[in-house]
């Protein structure tokens with residue numbers, strides 16, 4: 001069974017870099033849109049990214065934050081070289 005890939009984002013943010021990589025991989029993903037200062041700082045989201053920033057992704061039990069790390073992770077995963 002494939003792992004669920006969730007993308008935490010805001011449309012007007014640097015998370016568009018991670019979205020570009022998501023689209024490049026072609027992997028199916030779910031999107032969660034967060035608002036600055038409210039849901040981005042909620043306890044639920046801070047449990048995913050303690051910085052309270054976007055982007056972040058969750059892939060199964062793996063959470064990755066920071067655009068560079070997200071792109072590197074997706075680059076490996078999208079080509080079958082990742083976990």
Ligand SMILES: N[C@@H](CCC(=O)N[C@@H](CS)C(=O)NCC(=O)O)C(=O)O
Pocket residue numbers: 012013014015036037040052053054055065066067068
């Ligand atoms: N170094 C991080 C920067 C992430 C970042 O600063 N994201 C902004 C949006 S462009 C954010 O979530 N800001 C929310 C806040 O600071 O409260 C990355 O490249 O992913």
